[in-house]
Amino acid sequence: MTPVEVPKVGNTVEECIVGEWRKKKGDEVTEGEVIAEIETDKTSFEITAPVSGTLLEIFFQQGDLVPVFTTLCVIGEPGENTGTLGPATAAAPADTPSQGPIPVPAGSAVGVAAASPVGSSPDLQAPAAALSPRAQRFAAEHNFSPGTIAGSGPGGRVLEADLRAAYAAAPAATAAPAPERVSNIRETIARRMRESLSTTAQYTMHTSAGAGGLLALRARFKASPGMGSITIGDMVLFCVVKALQEIPALNAEFIEGRIVRHTEINLGFACDTDRGLFVPVVKQCQKLAIQEISAKVAQLAKQAVQGNIPPDDLKGATFTVSNLGSLGIEGFTPILNSPQVGILGVGAIQLKPVRINGGIALIDSIGLSLTCDHQVIDGAPGARFLQVLAGKIEKVEELCAVGT
């Protein structure tokens, strides 16, 4: 028999969440075949069968939180006894406050027949509605906390059959949905956002830049071979690179009271996926042409969405850009990707009135929201960066002509 363990994917990974099982108990598997997915706080990973054989036993279900190196399942020959390989007890995941003791009003024992004869002293019976070990195991295995439940055992003891019945009836019976346990990724995002807000002095400045150049350039790209997939967002990124080159103070991190200036410009860009926010990083953007940036963004975004982006591509950003323009957001207050000192939010392109030659014209204008860390970047320098960026965006056609 061969036990299959949860691998340690990434240096800091201590536990993973079991994702989808591609095979079920009793299936034949061949060496190298994918049998399940697991998910770390950063990415997901496929588990392949180390040997061929029959999948004899599966010890964890989708959604279970499992420490690394835990035996996930066993492959072997039918008939082999897997008993010794499984977890010693089917323990409920440790970090779930919702699995507390189940309150049961005393005397709710359903199904108890005629009262016990005199002589049954109450303090010898277990506390009202205690769960039998078998019932507890059922609850743990099914991740089931049913709330009030009647026990059919002596003295109202809750037996496995009682839990089984409650479990079967659960969806209809519960009025409010049980609190949902969050995924690893969500937990990570939550933590990082909290930390960012609580350890920095964030402020956001809004401006807008004329988008005519962006639109025109986009039309031109569409007509050029090999450039058709470059988006407005890619162009904005390109402009950000140029702006950072001019005002490198924003290409920095504030770590333990020290400003760490970076020579490389690694742009992180926010990417929305089913599992939550990912921020892939395009490395060394200062060396890249716009089409290279665009290709890189497209590739990384795809991987993030699919869930197989390499962990290294999620690290090392020096400045982050978050684009919500396609969702109609005009301006917003992006949260710093701490310890970076700046993050740019990009909004939608809207019509805006401007004075031109004594008259009023309506132009396309793209929203720009820059959040800076006031610990490092004061309002004026921050504003100047925004001004420079806006200028780059308005002159993007020239920039690209030069940078092609």
Added chain:
Amino acid sequence: MPKSIIIEPEKVFAESSIHFSDIPVNAYHTDLSAFSQSDLLAIWEDMCAIREFETVLNEIKLKQTYRGITYNHAGPAHLSIGQEASAVGMAFGLTPDDHIYGSHRSHGEILAKAFSAIRQLSDARLLEIMQGYRDGAILGPVETRYSGAVKELAFRFFVYGAYSEIFARETGLNRGLGGSMHAFFAPFGIYPNNAIVGGSGSLAPGAALFKRVNRKPGIVVANIGDASFGCGPVWEGITFASMDQYRSLWDEALGGGLPILFHCMNNHYGMGGQPCGETMGCRFIARIGAGVNPDQMHAERVNGYDPLAVIDAFRRKKRVLLEGKGPALLDTITYRISGHSPSDASSYRAKEEIERWAQADSIEAFRREMEESGALPADKLDSARDRVRAMVFEMFSLAADLEASPRISLDSELVGEVMFSNRRVEKFDDRAPEFLQDPAANSRVQQIRGKIRTPLDQGKPVPKMKAYNVRDAIFEAMLHRFAIDPTMIAFGEENRDWGGAFAVYRGMTELLPYHRLFNSPISEAAIVGAAVGYGLEGGRVVAELMYADFMGRAGDEIFNQLSKWQAMSAGQLPLPVVLRISVGAKYGAQHSQDWTALAHHIPGLKVVYPVTPYDAKGMMNAALAGSDPVIFFESQKIYDYGELFMESGVPEGYYEIDLAEPSVKRKGQDLTIITLGPALYTAIAAADNLAAQFGLSAEVIDLRSVNPLNYAPLVESVRRTGKVLLVSDSVERGSVMQTVASNLTQLAFDSLDGPPVVVGSRNWITPAAELEATFFPQPGWLLDAIHERILPLKGYRPGTNQTLGELARRASLGI
């Protein structure tokens, strides 16, 4: 009760008197002409060697050092300084075929017997024995340091093995597992010493029985002390050994009375009490012989301080025994200078007394006799004494050396490995088994042939008289082994003629000669003791106790002898003994108890309790093919039950059931009921009830085995059902079922929907048969217990109080 012996009223009431003849006391007159010079030298050397052997032990016990060797001996040492002449005299005329069984004070006896045997055996045979004994484990350390004559090597071998054994070393005769009080060495005719006072008194008759039944040469000597004649088992052993039937009913060709000599090493003291003048009334142990049989056991009282007197007495007793006129009793007067044990401050005897006996020292007296008669010159005596002293001291040093003579390590599993021998032995000898008739012609065999062996006969339940029942099953299994193993014998109370109190042996009287099936006296200690002795000698034996309640009568023999000799001999002696014990019913307080718990508790016994014909035959077959002692419990409630579970019936041919395997008698899903003994049938009735009234399907598992026990099927069932109730007819407190319940709780905790519940008889005496339903578990009790403690049954009203409160109340009252 042979009908051939008629009790005639006229004869019985006629006037007459009982006559006794004088018992000789110290009647020996010295006759040196009967001994060669080398004989006398041998006697001298052996006495000196023994004296030195014991002196070494005495010194290191008291001072922790002797002649430069420091050693702290932590174990017991019951020394016999002063008794050398008796030991040497005893052993002088015995051959290796003569077997001695001893007491806790038998160092001198085993040394003397060994020296005597060594002188009689050829060099080739000695080498074979020493090299073959545990693959030379004892010989090894000795022969690397000595390269002289084989006989001298053999002396050293034995002295070294004896010291090693006393010091609990692996190089000891019993690998250190027997110690001072249990040492033995079978190749020299030295059988186990017994730490239980008088223990050999009930075992040795069994050994003598073995010689008689299997026509083996030699006699058996039980070396026991004067105070041991206060012990019941000794009297029972004497009774068993002196049965008339050996000479009046058994085949004359076998040889007559048992060839056993009860040799009383009369040193005038128990531990401190004095049998003569204080704790007993017979004054001379020899007097006891006069009360036992018309031969007065050929009793004599001899001077144990004169080795020649003892030699002479033994010569004559041995001849009497070999003529088939045994048993015999010898009262050998001796005295120990050393205390009972090293902690003995001799507060019970006057210093003057000890001094006077030291003056009368037998070794010095013998020396004077040799010198004065000219038989041996002083220098020869001195050099011989120095030589043997040096040899003994050398072997002591070797044995004390932890490097040369290591102990088994503290994490060794050796003791566990020798608790049971777990061997298969088809037969212990090759002669043709003896029968009085062809088994095929036997009426019982024919009767059984006509019986129905299946639960149903053409779809209908089988009437009791036609059913092949539990009795028949045991009979068939025993018959099978009787026909293969010529050493196999059976005995107990009312076994022959009556056919056993419960008719298990009906028909065997016609089938088997007396020596293979006979009635014992009402002497339970002797019954079990003789079985142990018979087994130790290497024969298969089935002894019977008519009621489990009588186990107390054979307590020492079951719990200190039968259970322990395999381990105490470090696996060198098997004990192929089956002890059939019948559990009573309807016979009241002293005849209805189920004492399986006692046999379960004492390590070293295999214990089974089959209650169906299929199980009984298969398990008896397995027991009779093994080498371990098996307590085979039977229930009087169900001897006449046919096979109700095995649909294919009880096979006519041979089959065995593993003695550790429980048996699922009925499969079910909702709860598990585990049973032991006839409570199986109670559980079946309860299971039927549960199914019919409550739609619950109970799985019923019959343990069949008490020890060893395979838990896997039990755990598998409890894992499935989550609920388990255990029931047996023994009283609830301390029953086997409590141990099983506790272990199941450990093994299947997370599968449990409720705690394992044990139901047993009330912790009372058994009331009269008419009131038994108040005492023994009834089917209703099981439902009551299930309802109260495992799973309330809809609409059920319990008839008895099975609540936890009641459990606690009874416990606090001790009932």
